[in-house]
Amino acid sequence: MTIEKAQQTVDEWIKLNGVRYFNELTNTAILMEEVGELARIMSRKYGEQSFKVGEDADTLPDEMADVLFVLICLANQTGVNLTDALQKNLKKKNKRDSERHKGNAKLKQFSGNLSETN
Secondary structure, eight states: OOHHHHHHHHHHHIIIIISSOOOHHHHHHHHHHHHHHHHHHHHHHTSSOOOOTTOOTTOHHHHHHHHHHHHHHHHHHHTOOHHHHHHHHHHHHHHHHTTTTTTOHHHHHOOSOGGGGO
């Protein structure tokens, strides 16, 4: 699915099932809530925290999808074309950061994947 198609699909879902978009401030708060849920899973799966009894370790994809869904809602209701926005953002990063990270000694100190230790 392309980003454009995802934006269309979410818009159709909202119109058919969601009645209407929540206002932008409400959706921003919902986005922060969803990011928090994603952070909770990340801290338990890849960080030092452990899962609580009854918590599901396999919800990472669903939590990421929740974040993406609400972000797409915000883009739709504010008129942001995420494909265009991402392309412009990548151009900015390529111009600004093309050499920045290659020279970062902190990144060279540890090149392993943290998930390999868990």
